[in-house]
Amino acid sequence: MKFRKFEAVNKNEDASDAVTLVRRAGSVLGAGALAILAVGVVGVYAFIGGSSIPKADSVKGTAAVKTVSAADTSSAEETQTSVSQAAETWKKAGIEEYDLVIETVKATETAKSKTAAKSAKTAEKTAKTTENTSAKTEAVTTAAATAVTEQVTTEAEKQEAPAAEEVKPCAAVTMYTNDKVNMRKGPTLDDDIITILSENTEITVTGYTSDWYRIKADGKTGYCMKRYADESKPETPAADVISYTDDEFDMLCYVLQGEVGDCSEESKIAVANVIINRVKSSAFPDSISGVLTQADQFTAIYNYYNGYNTPSENTIECARRALGGEDNSNGAIYYYAPQYCSGSTAAWFETLTFCLEVDGQRYFK
Numbered sequence: 597m598k599f600r601k602f603e604a605v606n607k608n609e610d611a612s613d614a615v616t617l618v619r620r621a622g623s624v625l626g627a628g629a630l631a632i633l634a635v636g637v638v639g640v641y642a643f644i645g646g647s648s649i650p651k652a653d654s655v656k657g658t659a660a661v662k663t664v665s666a667a668d669t670s671s672a673e674e675t676q677t678s679v680s681q682a683a684e685t686w687k688k689a690g691i692e693e694y695d696l697v698i699e700t701v702k703a704t705e706t707a708k709s710k711t712a713a714k715s716a717k718t719a720e721k722t723a724k725t726t727e728n729t730s731a732k733t734e735a736v737t738t739a740a741a742t743a744v745t746e747q748v749t750t751e752a753e754k755q756e757a758p759a760a761e762e763v764k765p766c767a768a769v770t771m772y773t774n775d776k777v778n779m780r781k782g783p784t785l786d787d788d789i790i791t792i793l794s795e796n797t798e799i800t801v802t803g804y805t806s807d808w809y810r811i812k813a814d815g816k817t818g819y820c821m822k823r824y825a826d827e828s829k830p831e832t833p834a835a836d837v838i839s840y841t842d843d844e845f846d847m848l849c850y851v852l853q854g855e856v857g858d859c860s861e862e863s864k865i866a867v868a869n870v871i872i873n874r875v876k877s878s879a880f881p882d883s884i885s886g887v888l889t890q891a892d893q894f895t896a897i898y899n900y901y902n903g904y905n906t907p908s909e910n911t912i913e914c915a916r917r918a919l920g921g922e923d924n925s926n927g928a929i930y931y932y933a934p935q936y937c938s939g940s941t942a943a944w945f946e947t948l949t950f951c952l953e954v955d956g957q958r959y960f961k
Contacts (some may be wrong), residue, residue: 686896768802801825864915928961
């Protein structure tokens, strides 16, 4: 062991100096360090020949020590207990043993601090893991509950869904579409569309529900909504009216009488519309007189000039109807009678677009 020499000092002065040292150290190091330094001073004092150790209550300035906070006092008490156990040994031991004990105490406190910190981190990690697990469990539980709810709702809706309305049969009735309408496979808007019927399409109704008709049209059977069908055929919009004079009206009547005077009204209206369609076409003159007097077209115009083959009342009425917009020609601007025409003339007509045939005459455009 190593020994250090100290000069003898008065015991009371030593005690005063020791207290001063303790007070300074306590202000910096805290209650724990203060206890260690106090023990060190006592040890030194005993080593240099002191026979008594001053008590804490007799040391001047103990009020400063007593003002330590409750938390620091608890820590100081634990440290004081450890150091007190070694105090008796220091009276007989040297400086090396003192240093060894101090290091042991410090190592013990450090180990406690590390253990506490590790425990805190472990607890925090465990808490986070528990929280995440709880959140996942709650999410899975919620998803499962939602799926069950949706399934139950769907089944309930199926059970509460009203059955399709029964289609009641009826005697066949002819009706007409009043607008474009979808023909569907069944009497609901969810059924597939078979075809789209145009306005004024003739349909045959064979059954019905509160909102739908079962119909036949264009060779197909399906359903359409009632509001798109009427019993009466909508009026055909009036054709574009052409202007004409009284003389031109008389000319038209004479030509009709000469061309189809002995035929049906349908033939008279068709021929009248061929003349009207030519007036409208840019390929022909733009007036009735111009069309009727065009060379090699309507030879019956000569009856007008010589007063031959006077028009009948029925012919005159058909002329008025045609000029008023009645049209069955499908846009025809040519016609011929096969019994009077053959060969190259008939072949030329047949190269055109066919429109209709009435009383043995064929019409083209």
